[in-house]
Amino acid sequence: MKTLPELQRRLKELEAEIAEARRRLPAHSVKPPVMHMLLDLEDEYDSVMQQIAALKNAGRS
Numbered sequence: 001m002k003t004l005p006e007l008q009r010r011l012k013e014l015e016a017e018i019a020e021a022r023r024r025l026p027a028h029s030v031k032p033p034v035m036h037m038l039l040d041l042e043d044e045y046d047s048v049m050q051q052i053a054a055l056k057n058a059g060r061s
Contacts, residue, residue: 021034
């Protein structure tokens with residue numbers, strides 16, 4: 001498992017990547033690969049958030 005600072009750094013990277021992907025989305029006719037990339041980034045973001053929460057909860061024990 002990664003450390004909390006590593007996960008927080010990755011979270012910031014993912015936020016930037018997601019924002020950039022959303023800026024590149026056209027208003028109409030979104031291509032499936034572009035949407036798939038955005039969904040993958042959002043899934044990884046959720047995973048990192050869960051790992052951060054688990055580390056913080058483990059620190060309380």
